[in-house]
Amino acid sequence: MxxxxxxxxxxxxxxxxxxxxxxxxxxxxxxxxxxxxxxxxxxxxxxxxxxxxxxxxxxxxxxxxxxxxxxxxxxxxxxxxxxxxxxxxxxxxxxxxxxxxxxxxxxxxxxxxxxxxxxxxxxxxxxxxxxxxxxxxxxLIGLIAQDRKARFKKNYPAAYLKCSINDKSSFLGMTASYYSKIDI
Known part of the structure; x- marks a missing residue:
């Protein structure tokens, strides 16, 4: 190195x-x-x-x-x-x-x-x-979308802040437009 x-x-x-x-x-x-x-x-x-x-x-x-x-x-x-x-x-x-x-x-x-x-x-x-x-x-499978997004924010704070909506929604198993509508 x-x-x-x-x-x-x-x-x-x-x-x-x-x-x-x-x-x-x-x-x-x-x-x-x-x-x-x-x-x-x-x-x-x-x-x-x-x-x-x-x-x-x-x-x-x-x-x-x-x-x-x-x-x-x-x-x-x-x-x-x-x-x-x-x-x-x-x-x-x-x-x-x-x-x-x-x-x-x-x-x-x-x-x-x-x-x-x-x-x-x-x-x-x-x-x-x-x-x-x-x-x-x-x-996350059995959770409602709002809970999935909240847990993601808590457990992946850097990804939540920095990554694209498309990537975050893909990870959480939802569309980008639906992800954007969820308010936590």
């Missing part, structure tokens, strides 16, 4: 989960790739590569991209991660705003897990958080 600002951000994210031993940190700095992603650009990777979002917002879409109206599966913001599973899911990851992400290749993640068992605690945190976000939409 070249920029000390991004070093500090990544270190803070990891340290919040579990202490980062110095040897692990030195290896991480040497193997991660920091990438700036412009708005509406896609993030690519190999299967099971790990990306950690340092700043910005990434949208996970199923069955298409922004121009094709792909359904929004998730909003991934700073401090959160995602794995590449596009070939299995027919999905894409798109920057909703200018963003910075860190890439750790799958093979390197495995190497770190073996060499530094403490790193597994970091990964477990990221995976658990990702699974909770993935199942979040299922908790």
């Amino acid at each position: 070249e920029n000390s600002i991004y070093n500090k951000q990544l270190y803070a994210i990891l340290e919040k989960v579990s202490p980062v031993e110095p040897a692990l940190w030195e290896e991480l700095k040497a193997m991660v790739k920091v990438t700036a992603v412009k708005k509406r650009r896609y993030i690519s990777g190999e299967e099971f590569d790990l990306h950690i979002v340092l700043s910005g917002m990434i949208i996970h879409r199923l069955d298409g991209n922004h121009s094709e109206g792909g359904q929004v599966q998730d909003f991934i913001s700073s401090g959160q991660c995602f794995h590449h599973l596009e070939k299995r899911e027919r999905s894409s990851f798109e920057a909703d705003e200018d963003s910075v992400v860190v890439l750790i290749r799958n093979k390197k993640v495995m190497k770190l897990m073996v060499k530094y068992p403490k790193f597994t605690a970091h990964l477990q945190h990221f995976y658990a958080e990702a699974l909770l976000r993935r199942t979040y939409r299922g908790t």
